[in-house]
Structures are given as structure tokens and as C-alpha cells.
Amino acid sequence: DAGVIQSPRHEVTEMGQEVTLRCKPISGHDYLFWYRQTMMRGLELLIYFNNNVPIDDSGMPEDRFSAKMPNASFSTLKIQPSEPRDSAVYFCASSLLQGAGNEQFFGPGTRLTVL
Amino acid sequence: QKEVEQDPGPLSVPEGAIVSLNCTYSNSAFQYFMWYRQYSRKGPELLMYTYSSGNKEDGRFTAQVDKSSKYISLFIRDSQPSDSATYLCAMSTNTNAGKSTFGDGTTLTVKP
Numbered sequence: 002d003a004g005v006i007q008s009p010r011h012e013v014t015e016m017g018q019e020v021t022l023r024c025k026p027i028s029g030h031d032y033l034f035w036y037r038q039t040m041m042r043g044l045e046l047l048i049y050f051n052n053n054v055p056i057d058d059s060g061m062p063e064d065r066f067s068a069k070m071p072n073a074s075f076s077t078l079k080i081q082p083s084e085p086r087d088s089a090v091y092f093c094a095s096s097l098l099q100g101a102g103n104e105q106f107f108g109p110g111t112r113l114t115v116l
Numbered sequence: 117q118k119e120v121e122q123d124p125g126p127l128s129v130p131e132g133a134i135v136s137l138n139c140t141y142s143n144s145a146f147q148y149f150m151w152y153r154q155y156s157r158k159g160p161e162l163l164m165y166t167y168s169s170g171n172k173e174d175g176r177f178t179a180q181v182d183k184s185s186k187y188i189s190l191f192i193r194d195s196q197p198s199d200s201a202t203y204l205c206a207m208s209t210n211t212n213a214g215k216s217t218f219g220d221g222t223t224l225t226v227k228p
């Protein structure tokens with residue numbers, strides 16, 4: 002398996018623009034997580050899905066952020082409009098509930114810079 | 117106060133040293149305890165996990181959980197330059213095992 006796939010790997014955009022991050026989880030995994038990582042705040046859980054259904058979106062910072070999972074093999078995280086404080090690395094991760102140690106498999110991340 | 121607190125570091129040690137990385141937590145319902153390793157510009161990868169209390173050893177790495185003190189540790193023996201990375205602890209409960217709560221990470225540098 003190729004692991005969790007994220008695109009794009011890098012995104013540079015201007016304040017006010019819409020940003021869409023994409024994720025393909027590992028086939029067969031039933032959980033999908035979106036995280037944001039910054040030096041100041043560490044790794045923050047934004048939202049997670051179980052069997053394509055959003056379970057907990059309490060980490061989504063505000064209404065500018067939205068996430069969807071239309072099917073088991075694809076998810077998007079959208080920021081509209083983007084702001085400079087959204088600059089961070091965004092990780093997608095997937096897991097299998099019955100997997101050993103509740104292991105989450107992380108993608109390589111998308112490095113977002115909002116100017 | 118965060119549910120999971122991790123020694124912030126950064127930590128710099130000479131090659132061959134024994135390294136101790138630590139986390140404390142406040143939620144007594146946590147049952148799964150994990151350590152992830154994150155190399156620069158990469159995503160975190162699971163290094164070790166422990167269920168409930170006790171010790172677990174894997175090569176040069178030992179994970180310890182003390183639930184009575186709500187304290188977990190990761191020990192690295194004979195540290196190598198390749199161990200230089202950020203280490204994140206993570207924990208989850210039985211009832212919500214899909215979700216893990218992460219510490220902020222400790223950055224370790226092992227100097228040759």
C-alpha cells in the first residue's frame with residue numbers, strides 16, 4: 002500500500018483565497034483524521050471521521066474551515082477565506098480501530114503558507 | 117491546562133547517552149499510550165505503544181506507563197544520531213479508541 006496520500010505537498014496562497022487540501026487514506030481504514038501542526042500550538046486535531054461520518058469537529062477553529070469525506074477513499078479540508086494565521090502543516094491520518102495500539106498512519110503533510 | 121503535557125525540550129545529548137522523554141496526563145480513562153517519532157518535514161510514525169500499565173521493550177527503546185502517577189516515559193539506550201527527531205506521546209481511551217490526544221512533542225538531537 003502507498004500509505005496516506007496528501008496533495009498538494011506545498012501551497013502558497015494570498016489572504017482571502019480559498020484553499021483545498023486533499024487526502025486519500027489507506028484502503029480499508031475506517032477512521033480519518035485532519036491535524037494542524039505549528040511550532041506554537043503543536044499538533045492539533047481539527048476533525049475526524051468514522052466510516053465517512055464526521056464524529057468530532059470541535060477542533061475546527063472557525064467557520065472558515067470545513068471538511069468532507071464523500072467516500073471511503075477521499076477527504077478534503079477547505080479553508081475559505083484563508084488568513085495568514087492559517088499557515089501551518091496540515092496532516093491527514095487514517096487508522097483501523099482494530100489495529101494494534103490504535104496506530105494512526107500519517108501522510109506527509111501539506112505545508113500551507115498564506116501571505 | 118492541557119490533557120497531555122510533555123516536557124518541551126529541546127534536548128541535546130552526545131551519541132551513546134541514555135535519553136528519557138516524559139509525559140503527564142490528567143484523564144484517568146486513558147488506556148492506550150503511544151510514542152510517535154517525527155523526522156523533520158515528515159509525518160509522525162508510531163514507534164511504540166503500551167496498553168494500560170507496565171513496561172515494554174523494543175530494541176534500544178523502552179516505554180513505561182505508571183497509571184497511578186499518570187506518567188509515561190520513553191527511554192532510548194545507546195542513542196544514535198539517527199534518533200534525532202521530535203518525539204510525541206499520544207493517548208486514547210477504550211470508549212473513544214479512534215481518537216488520540218497528542219502531547220506537543222520533544223525535539224531530540226543526538227550529536228556524534
